[in-house]
Amino acid sequence: MSKRRRSTQNRAGAPARAGGLPLAAAPAGPATVKIARSTARRSPPPPRPVARLRKWALPGLVGTAVLAVAVIFALGGGPSTPGAGAVTSPRPVLGEATATVVIREYGDFQCPSCGAFARQVEPQIRATYIDTGKARLEWHDFAWIGSESRDAANAARCAGDQGRFWEFHDLLYRSQAGENQGAFAKDRLKSMGASLGLDAAALDACVEGNAHGDAVQADFSDVRSKGFNGTPTFLIGNQRIVGAQPFEVFQAAIDAELASK
Numbered sequence: 001m002s003k004r005r006r007s008t009q010n011r012a013g014a015p016a017r018a019g020g021l022p023l024a025a026a027p028a029g030p031a032t033v034k035i036a037r038s039t040a041r042r043s044p045p046p047p048r049p050v051a052r053l054r055k056w057a058l059p060g061l062v063g064t065a066v067l068a069v070a071v072i073f074a075l076g077g078g079p080s081t082p083g084a085g086a087v088t089s090p091r092p093v094l095g096e097a098t099a100t101v102v103i104r105e106y107g108d109f110q111c112p113s114c115g116a117f118a119r120q121v122e123p124q125i126r127a128t129y130i131d132t133g134k135a136r137l138e139w140h141d142f143a144w145i146g147s148e149s150r151d152a153a154n155a156a157r158c159a160g161d162q163g164r165f166w167e168f169h170d171l172l173y174r175s176q177a178g179e180n181q182g183a184f185a186k187d188r189l190k191s192m193g194a195s196l197g198l199d200a201a202a203l204d205a206c207v208e209g210n211a212h213g214d215a216v217q218a219d220f221s222d223v224r225s226k227g228f229n230g231t232p233t234f235l236i237g238n239q240r241i242v243g244a245q246p247f248e249v250f251q252a253a254i255d256a257e258l259a260s261k
Helices: 112-130 147-161 165-174 186-195 200-208 213-226 247-260
Strands: 072-074 101-107 135-141 233-236 239-242
Touching (some): 101 247, 112 135, 112 247, 135 213, 147 165, 147 200, 147 213, 165 186, 186 200, 233 247, 239 247
Parallel strands (some): 101 135
Antiparallel strands (some): 101 233, 233 239
8 A cells, every 4th residue: 555644633324225315405506517427447336325214313314315316516605614513533634734625525434335436536536636735535434324334433543543544444445345244343343453553452442442432423413414415425625526436526626626726
């Protein structure tokens, strides 16, 4: 894995399944951008809609599912800002603090489409924009699929305590194997940390104690306030992108944001 710069200080239900994305109607504004799928490679999984209602997440979204017809929406009222919340652990961020563009990702470590983005698209974004100091990637937990989503989110932040959030993030997405079937059981998460050479005692205590559970839940509360209901979701300036879209979609949004600065 290429060396990456990181700043740990700057740097979750639930309506339809992976065949269609329920989205709130886009606010009035510029026309929705329609995206042509690339024919050069197999299409990634569709965005993972928040499907089964959970007592702890997105209770007001049942019955409001609408199939998505596009993946980028103009957001009214200017760029969206992250919720202040009551996050008690550092926000995971990849890239330079001085980068012009902020890419805010809202993801779940069990979400197949999130995994496709992390494995296929994110490396191109890193090489083109993050490693060159033009953009930084800011992680927000949208851990809605189940207990293993929340445990994985907590464990990744535990790895972040040792300066290894992004390595653990990448390993989680390489290790996806179904939902809530044991792939991200706590013992497995601790073994993943050991494979990265993390301090086992510190990681085990953090995982078992759910040390970052409040921060993970605070991120989810922020997701509720924004009305997001599909993973992954990205905010780049005043644009919202849903799903593991081709690199060119992100490239257009980032370049537009760079040009506006």
